[in-house]
Amino acid sequence: AHQPLLAPSILSANFTRLAEECQAVIDGGADLLHIDVMDGHFVENITIGLPVVEALRAEFPDTFLDVHIMISNPDLYAAKFVEAGADSVSFHPEATVHSHGVIQEIHAAGGLASLAINPSTSLDVLDYIIEDLDMILIMGVNPGFGGQSFIPQTMRKLKDVKERLARHGIDDMPIQVDGGVKLNNIAEIYQAGANVLVSGSGVFNNKPYKDTISAMKAELQP
């Protein structure tokens, strides 16, 4: 199976010192940076856009940038985030009627494509595109804000997504969980099948980051 990866979400970083904050989590053992893009339309918050992704790519040429776009009409922007420097782009099927087309656009731009699934969204959206995806993102909260509590039904969804992958004969798909992941539940979420663990407030509200990241990674044992 896929090596577990820890992905701090920079949404909870101090934005006035973004480069320092990113450097600190990278030095502390972060495997990738999770970047939350919000448009004030698909979700009730406005955060990071293309120029910040571009700036982070320039500052951190060797770091995997995992961009999560919580925006309406990802059709218009997904490829632009790859061009700005994203390695992977996660978009929401609830925000477009052309999920398959968005995946193709991300791939054509040279990025990895991931589908982000809201707590109330059925896994049925995966049925005819699952083979085309590079990752599946299961939301542990309703997207929009950092610092929310993990929704318990996510555990059942993780079990279901694993079954679905098995049914399609896929055994190496990275499964990301995003939202509400903390030191006290990360082991359980990993055991349920998530292997890319995003944590925003769980990391950035707990200095020194190095100790928090080490403690979290210590929980990710088979």
Ligand code: DX5
């Ligand atoms: C939620 C974002 C998450 C969020 C995670 O809208 O997509 O990435 O920042 O933050 P925590 O870990 O604080 O729930």
Ligand code: ZN
């Ligand atoms: Zn996110």
